[in-house]
Amino acid sequence: MARSAGDGPARLLALVPFRERHGFARPRWGRGDRSSPREQVSMSEFQASPQVEEPFPLETLRHSVAHLMASAVGRLFPGVQYGFGPCIEHGFYYDFALEEPLTDKDLRRIEKEMRKIAGRKPEIAREVTTREDARERLSAQGQTFKVEALDLIPEDEEISFYGHGEWADLCEGPHIDDFGQTFHFKLLSLAGAYWRGDETRPMMQRIYGTAFWKRAELDAHLEWLEEVKKRDHRKLGTELDLFSLHAEAGAGFVFWHPNLATVRREVENFWWEEHTRRGYDPVYTPHISRETLFAVSGHLENYGEMMYAPMELDAQPYRVKPMNCPGHILIYQNRGRSYRELPLRWAELGTVYRYERSGVVHGMMRVRGFTQDDAHIFCTPEQLADEIAGVCDLVDKVMRTFGFEYTAYLATRPEDKTIGDDDIWERATEALRQAAQKVDLPLVLDEGGGAFYGPKIDYKIRDALGREWQNSTIQCDFNLPERFDLSYAAKDGHAHRPIMVHRAILGSLERFVGGLIEHYGGKFPVWLAPKQVALIPIREEHSDYCRELEGELRRELIRVDCMDEPGHMNKKIKQAQHAQVPFMLIAGEREVAERTVAVRRRGTRDQETMPFAQFLELVRDLRDSRALELEPTPA
RNA sequence: GCUGCUGUAGCUCAGUGGUAGAGCACUUCCUUGGUAAGGAAGAGGUCAUGGGUUCGAGCCCCAUCAGCAGCUCCA
Numbered sequence: 001m002a003r004s005a006g007d008g009p010a011r012l013l014a015l016v017p018f019r020e021r022h023g024f025a026r027p028r029w030g031r032g033d034r035s036s037p038r039e040q041v042s043m044s045e046f047q048a049s050p051q052v053e054e055p056f057p058l059e060t061l062r063h064s065v066a067h068l069m070a071s072a073v074g075r076l077f078p079g080v081q082y083g084f085g086p087c088i089e090h091g092f093y094y095d096f097a098l099e100e101p102l103t104d105k106d107l108r109r110i111e112k113e114m115r116k117i118a119g120r121k122p123e124i125a126r127e128v129t130t131r132e133d134a135r136e137r138l139s140a141q142g143q144t145f146k147v148e149a150l151d152l153i154p155e156d157e158e159i160s161f162y163g164h165g166e167w168a169d170l171c172e173g174p175h176i177d178d179f180g181q182t183f184h185f186k187l188l189s190l191a192g193a194y195w196r197g198d199e200t201r202p203m204m205q206r207i208y209g210t211a212f213w214k215r216a217e218l219d220a221h222l223e224w225l226e227e228v229k230k231r232d233h234r235k236l237g238t239e240l241d242l243f244s245l246h247a248e249a250g251a252g253f254v255f256w257h258p259n260l261a262t263v264r265r266e267v268e269n270f271w272w273e274e275h276t277r278r279g280y281d282p283v284y285t286p287h288i289s290r291e292t293l294f295a296v297s298g299h300l301e302n303y304g305e306m307m308y309a310p311m312e313l314d315a316q317p318y319r320v321k322p323m324n325c326p327g328h329i330l331i332y333q334n335r336g337r338s339y340r341e342l343p344l345r346w347a348e349l350g351t352v353y354r355y356e357r358s359g360v361v362h363g364m365m366r367v368r369g370f371t372q373d374d375a376h377i378f379c380t381p382e383q384l385a386d387e388i389a390g391v392c393d394l395v396d397k398v399m400r401t402f403g404f405e406y407t408a409y410l411a412t413r414p415e416d417k418t419i420g421d422d423d424i425w426e427r428a429t430e431a432l433r434q435a436a437q438k439v440d441l442p443l444v445l446d447e448g449g450g451a452f453y454g455p456k457i458d459y460k461i462r463d464a465l466g467r468e469w470q471n472s473t474i475q476c477d478f479n480l481p482e483r484f485d486l487s488y489a490a491k492d493g494h495a496h497r498p499i500m501v502h503r504a505i506l507g508s509l510e511r512f513v514g515g516l517i518e519h520y521g522g523k524f525p526v527w528l529a530p531k532q533v534a535l536i537p538i539r540e541e542h543s544d545y546c547r548e549l550e551g552e553l554r555r556e557l558i559r560v561d562c563m564d565e566p567g568h569m570n571k572k573i574k575q576a577q578h579a580q581v582p583f584m585l586i587a588g589e590r591e592v593a594e595r596t597v598a599v600r601r602r603g604t605r606d607q608e609t610m611p612f613a614q615f616l617e618l619v620r621d622l623r624d625s626r627a628l629e630l631e632p633t634p635a
Numbered sequence: 636g637c638u639g640c641u642g643u644a645g646c647u648c649a650g651u652g653g654u655a656g657a658g659c660a661c662u663u664c665c666u667u668g669g670u671a672a673g674g675a676a677g678a679g680g681u682c683a684u685g686g687g688u689u690c691g692a693g694c695c696c697c698a699u700c701a702g703c704a705g706c707u708c709c710a
Contacts, residue, residue, distance in 0.1 A: 101639055191705030192638030199707045203638045206705070234702095238646070247683070247701040306709090352710090357636050360708065370710065471710075508710045539667050566667095574671040588669055600670070607670065 054213050056176045062087035064124060064175045065114075065185045065211040066094045071167035072113035073207075076106075082169065083145050083195055083204045090221065091210030095193055097145065102205050107187045110207070114185070121180035122164035126173060134159045134170060145195060145204075146170050184218040185211035188225075228465060233517040234363040240522050240530075240579065243364060252361035252368030254510055259530035262559065264513055266528050268349060270626070271373055271506070274397060278390055280345040280375055285327030287351060291317040297326040298483055306354045324350035324374045325477075325502060329484050332378055332498075337488040342498065343379035343387055349509065350374045364514030371509040377501040378486070381427060384499055388435030388457070388474060391503050395459055395472045396439070398505050402516065403628045404461040406472075408441055411449030411456045418452045420478035428476040428499070429455045453479030463519040471507035471515075476500075523580050523602060526622040526630065533619065534576035535562040538569050538588030545592045549585065549612060558619055573600070582630055583619060601630045 066085040073080055073096055083095030096102075129137075131150065138146045150170060153159065162171040164179065186209060193206040212218040229235070237243045242260035245253065256264060272282070291310055294300045299307065303322055310317035321327065328346050337344075351371045360366050377387050392408075399406050410432055413425050432455055436443045443457065450456055454476035460468045477500040480486075487495035506512035516528070526532055533553055535546040543564040550562040561581065563572045569586065576584050585597040586607070597615050600607045610618075618632060627633060 103639085189704060190639070193706045194637075197707075199637065203706075205638075208705085245702085251701065354709085357708070359636060359638095359706085362703095366709070372710065473710090504710075506710090511710055536670085538669055541667085568666085568668055568673060570668075570670070571672055572670095577671060584670085586670065590669090598670080605670075 055181055056174075058212070059087045060174050060176055061183055061213065062092040062211045063173075064179070065183070065209065066092040067124075067162065067164070067167075067169055067171070067175065068114050068118060068179060068185075069110060069187065069207060069209060070094050070096075070169060071164065072110050072117055074167055075117075076109060076113055079142070081143055081145055083193075084149065085169075091188065091208060093193075093206050093208045095195070095204040095206045097195075097202065097204050102190050102207070104190070107190065107207065111185075111187050117165065118179040120165070121178060123178040123180075124162060124164045124175045125168075126175070127161045127163070127168070129159055129161065131159050134161070137161075138170060143170075183211055183213055184215050185209055186218065186222065224465070228467075231465070231518045231521045232363075233365070233514045236517050236522040237363070242517065245363075250368075251358060252356055252366070254364050254367055254369075260513065260517075262530045263516070263524060263528050264509055267506070267509070267513060267516075270401065270527075271349075271398070272347075274394060275345075275347050275375070278345070278394055280347040283328060283331055283346045283348050285324060285331070285348060285350065286321075287353075288318050288320055289327070291319050293326050293330070294319055294321075296483060297323075297329075297480060299323060299326070306356075308353055308355055320353045321350075322352050322354050324348055324352065324372060325376060325480060325500075328374075328376045329480060329486065329500075332486060333484060337378070337498070339380060339488055339490050339496075342488060343377050343383050345375060345377045345387075347373075347375035364510045364517075367508075367510050370511070373504055373506040373509065373512075375503055377503070378488075378498045379501065380488075380490070380496070381424075381431075381499055384428065384431040384476070384501070385434045385438070387501055388432055389438040391474050391501070391505075392435060392439045392441050392457070395474075395505055396441075399459075399461055399472070401626050402519070404463065404519070406459050406461045408436065408443050409446040409449070409458045409460070410436070410443040411446040411451075411458055413450050413455060414448045414452065418450075419482070420454065424478055425455065428478070432457055432474070432476070451475055451477075453477050463515065464521070465518070469515060471512060472505050473503065473507075475502045477502055524582075525626065525628050526582050526619060527624075527626045529580070529582050530559065531561045531579065531581045532558050532583065532623070533560045534572070534579075534581040534584045535560060535564070536569055536572045536576065536584055536586045537564050538586065540564075540566070542587050542589070542592055545587050546585075549587070549597070552612075552616065553619075556616060556620060558616075558623070577602070582622075583615075585615065603630075 063086065066087065069092075070082055070085055073094070074082075077096075077098055079099075081097040083097065085094030086092065134150055135147060138150060146169075150159070153172075157172075159170070160172055161168045162173055162175050163169060188208045188210060191206045191208070192203045195201040195204055210218070210221060212221065233242075237260070240259060241257050242263075243257055244255045245251070246255060249255070288311075291300065294303075294307070299322060300319075307322050308320045310319055312318070327350070328348070331346065332344065349371050351369065353369045356366060356368050361368065377391075379387050395406070410429070412429055418425070433443065436457065446458070449458075456473055456475035458470055458474075459472035460470050461472075462468050481497050481500050486498055486500070488498050490496040516524070520528075524530070535550055535553075537543045537546045543562075546562050546564055550560050553560040561576070563576065573584060573586075580602060582602045584600040586600065587597055591597055591609070595612055596609050597612050598607045598609050599615055621627075621632060622630065625633065
């Protein structure tokens, strides 16, 4: 039979719009942007090669398994009401309204029931019916959510049910033919989810699961989920003594321990280095300002809910800053500006505070106080394209240094209320496009995705686990220059309005460094590693030699841990290994006599003896080149 | 903020109404060992916090705080 399905590719494509039409925001990065494996993750290196002999696309299988699950839930929990149950990037979910809360135990029961049903190999039947009939059937079954779903289907569309056994669901398909074929699935987790993704609507219970045609693929996926768990920055944060959070201090405030503070400082040094190279000047602005500043900027009006409550000083309300731009603008405004000094590029690692709702704070990824790697470029319209190109180049340099791949998106003018006239939008968008062309940066169009105050280029980076997250953004702003009435004296002697470019490369240090922990799995490259070298004497009498090497390494600004406390070397090797120190130098009689070191690289049990001077050069090179690997790069 | 779950030693976790436990880490002593945990002893907890029920609460109930899986929202 025509296994490519009577439904064809057009029906297949309909799967995704189905959800969007119904008012779902398609989840992009989910909670904490990168913490959730289900939606936002792709599996690049874990994914098996594409299958050719699959009877149906994976999406179709998953959608059908979601139905299988729903039918099992229906048998185990009579009276359950159904919500939506689509396939998603790495699996599927189904939403249920149930009196009692589900538990993990129920998940196993449901799985068992699913296998029971699938064991009978029921066929999946499609039935086309009228809107009236569907409404009657669903109402009779008390499926109030499904009745609502019915009303969301556009007038000109066919109404269909898909079912197996005695169970059927309002659904546009497509589905596999029957449950007789071999497939593998697992139910993964439970969560609450608002009906139709709307927080004013009732909350349903969502079950997530995944399904594959091949056992090995399911296993690989589960393995990958394990790897994600192992690399969780919160777990590694404890294991490697990187950071902590404290109930005493409140939710969403990160305490950087020496190890992670070291990583951060290296990131910051690199960041400043690259900015200085590109003609940025540093600025520092206060954390607290009079409220009137944020009234002028519009933050109070548009962003007030995210801001901390005012504090009163000398009978004046003051606010903690949620963004750095107003401060930079005050500096710009401090005196008259001439076209001769533009572009001005001002950078600040500016710490801001934003009120985040209690349920969303998450490790270092979503916090209430964080440091943005912020900069603002004040320039003329003519300079815009060059300035943007400069930022694109900077993003490329930074992301490649950390080993991230990325994709850039051009976000254009949104449909509804925006400021600035067509002409300037057109010119700015064109400038972004030209700039990208200048640096050979392909742009994916994000139609209408711009901010209300201007178009932008957003970047998504892909980490070592194939997960995507957004950090860098380059935004043209016509709004703030207007609000603050910024100007510069142009060649013609008249006052002109500068364009402001807001840009962040890393986003926030908290989120970025948290991401680095997971990207590297705690195995930081040499330049970032909290301790770069561990010195281990074989016997106490070799301590002096180790101390001497420690001194030499420190003079070269190599971060070194001389482990000459009493104890056995095996234990120290294990400790250094556990701490993910890139290099262990082990010194005993032979090494002392020859002024060599036995070098053990992270991730290998082999060792290589070399003159200490040679090692010093090696580690210096790896650090200074910000190499990602522990091997010297071949010239 | 919402739904569900969790909070016991620095870490990982046992302990379901009747005298607070284990492993690792830590301290001390012994051990001088050539590449992933040497041995022994010791110290360490108002069981998140505040109320309540009970003769009696780590355990049951309520509230608060914090965390976890998501939803919604975001750098």
